[in-house]
Amino acid sequence: MKSFEYVRPASVAEAIIAASQPGAAYLAAGTNLLDLMKAGVCRPHRLVDVTRLPGLDRIEPLADGGVRIGALVRNADLAHDTAFARAYPAVAEALLSGASAQLRNAATVGGNVLQRTRCAYFYDVASPCNKREPGIGCGARHGENRLHAVLGWSDACIATHPSDFCVPLVALDAVVEIEGAGGRREVRLEDLHLLPGAAPAVETVLAPGDLLTAVRLPAGANSLSRHARYLKVRERTSYAFAVVSAAACLSIDRGRMVEARLALGGVAAKPWRARDAEAMLAGGAPNSANFRRAADAALADAKASGDNEFKIELARRIMVRALALAAAGTPERIPALPASPFATQPGALLDA
Amino acid sequence: MHPCISLTINGVQRVIELADPRVTLLDLLRERLHLTGTKKGCDRGQCGACTILVDGRRINSCLALAVSHDGADITTIEGIARGEELHPLQAAFIAHDGFQCGFCTPGQIMSALGLINEGQAGGDAERIREGMSGNLCRCGAYAGITEAVLEQHNKLTEAKEKRVA
Numbered sequence: 001m002k003s004f005e006y007v008r009p010a011s012v013a014e015a016i017i018a019a020s021q022p023g024a025a026y027l028a029a030g031t032n033l034l035d036l037m038k039a040g041v042c043r044p045h046r047l048v049d050v051t052r053l054p055g056l057d058r059i060e061p062l063a064d065g066g067v068r069i070g071a072l073v074r075n076a077d078l079a080h081d082t083a084f085a086r087a088y089p090a091v092a093e094a095l096l097s098g099a100s101a102q103l104r105n106a107a108t109v110g111g112n113v114l115q116r117t118r119c120a121y122f123y124d125v126a127s128p129c130n131k132r133e134p135g136i137g138c139g140a141r142h143g144e145n146r147l148h149a150v151l152g153w154s155d156a157c158i159a160t161h162p163s164d165f166c167v168p169l170v171a172l173d174a175v176v177e178i179e180g181a182g183g184r185r186e187v188r189l190e191d192l193h194l195l196p197g198a199a200p201a202v203e204t205v206l207a208p209g210d211l212l213t214a215v216r217l218p219a220g221a222n223s224l225s226r227h228a229r230y231l232k233v234r235e236r237t238s239y240a241f242a243v244v245s246a247a248a249c250l251s252i253d254r255g256r257m258v259e260a261r262l263a264l265g266g267v268a269a270k271p272w273r274a275r276d277a278e279a280m281l282a283g284g285a286p287n288s289a290n291f292r293r294a295a296d297a298a299l300a301d302a303k304a305s306g307d308n309e310f311k312i313e314l315a316r317r318i319m320v321r322a323l324a325l326a327a328a329g330t331p332e333r334i335p336a337l338p339a340s341p342f343a344t345q346p347g348a349l350l351d352a
Numbered sequence: 353m354h355p356c357i358s359l360t361i362n363g364v365q366r367v368i369e370l371a372d373p374r375v376t377l378l379d380l381l382r383e384r385l386h387l388t389g390t391k392k393g394c395d396r397g398q399c400g401a402c403t404i405l406v407d408g409r410r411i412n413s414c415l416a417l418a419v420s421h422d423g424a425d426i427t428t429i430e431g432i433a434r435g436e437e438l439h440p441l442q443a444a445f446i447a448h449d450g451f452q453c454g455f456c457t458p459g460q461i462m463s464a465l466g467l468i469n470e471g472q473a474g475g476d477a478e479r480i481r482e483g484m485s486g487n488l489c490r491c492g493a494y495a496g497i498t499e500a501v502l503e504q505h506n507k508l509t510e511a512k513e514k515r516v517a
Contacts, residue, residue: 239485
């Protein structure tokens with residue numbers, strides 16, 4: 001690992017100044033950054049440790065009925081916060097389906113949202129990667145790419161965003177709060193991550209020194225809590241990134257879906273909101289014909305980026321299954337294997 | 353002069369000079385303090401062999417910078433027995449054949465302690481397995497590990513409930 005200067009600012013204002021210089025990076029738990037530094041993928045000159053900044057480790061209910069989650073709240077603490085998990089069960093389930101208990105105890109909300117892709121070519125400094133070194137080429141495009149993107153990719157980059165947490169968040173209209181040199185601003189989570197286009201090294205709308213301070217869920221996001229699920233296909237039972245995942249949150253009244261939210265994970269460089277599918281679902285009956293039609297709409301633009309055509313059909317089935325599970329109702333307790341399609345659940349269409 | 357950090361390690365307070373900010377908690381424990389019970393497996397947060405408790409919570413010490421943990425209270429495998437008397441979890445791993453080569457065992461035991469503290473698994477073998485999925489065992493002693501953790505989870509949780517009542 002390349003050496004670096006370590007600084008521990010006492011306030012957000014000091015942190016922004018310290019991190020605005022070229023080569024500086026924010027350090028929270030470091031569960032992703034240290035890994036990248038050990039591999040030589042990230043080589044910061046300076047680490048700005050934000051873990052002691054005051055006021056960023058709270059889960060605050062807001063007067064309007066929303067909730068504000070400080071960027072330093074640990075993934076495990078958020079998932080196990082009883083009031084939060086009751087109001088946003090798909091978010092809690094997604095968190096608990098990610099990484100391991102050790103990593104969830106350390107990893108922060110801000111770090112989860114801003115984690116980097118797990119594309120093996122990005123991690124391997126001996127391979128070309130346009131994200132690591134703009135213009136050098138993409139090793140994945142004609143390499144081992146069965147787990148890569150099927151939506152929103154470009155010839156320059158076919159990497160996916162690995163977060164589970166972000167998938168239900170984007171479905172629930174989450175907003176991120178950012179402090180930067182120009183003061184405080186807000187960005188919809190849906191607009192935070194960028195598709196690769198010709199410049200895959202630019203992954204978010206954040207400017208140097210920008211600090212993500214909180215994630216907010218708006219008023220009304222908790223009205224979908226009775227029919228909310230996250231479902232994730234992994235290559236092993238636990239402790240693996242998503243091959244494909246889906247968050248489905250519904251509001252059902254008298255046999256009709258008043259409102260539907262649907263998002264996909266593991267398919268693109270950002271958490272993928274399926275708005276066309278949501279519009280098709282709204283007003284209809286929660287049945288498999290409608291779920292299938294909506295899933296088809298969500299994948300209308302999907303295209304294999306390599307040896308991964310199967311992910312399109314897998315995404316279709318996972319969306320249908322997630323919608324069916326959501327319609328059946330949020331379980332009383334998060335299943336023993338959170339988000340697993342192999343866990344049995346009454347009413348589920350196991351062959352969907 | 354180099355910056356110093358203060359850590360409480362297995363109940364003993366230590367002031368440690370850190371000449372290099374790159375040192376992880378894992379390397380600090382093993383190389384500086386010679387507490388080699390905590391193992392370096394993958395060094396990348398994938399195997400769990402380096403699991404320790406920091407302020408009572410299990411984490412991967414390979415992905416934790418020591419300099420960022422100034423003031424922390426750390427428990428390692430060396431800190432859980434009472435003199436010659438093994439911690440009940442250590443004894444349970446022996447009783448249930450919860451290991452073969454033993455390399456992953458300190459991490460497994462520290463992780464199991466963390467899991468019991470978290471109180472989320474209940475007495476459910478499937479939840480125990482899921483909660484222990486961050487600890488890989490190359491010898492495949494999972495059946496014995498699950499039995500040992502399940503037994504001690506129930507015993508320690510029961511004992512805790514009695515104390516509260």
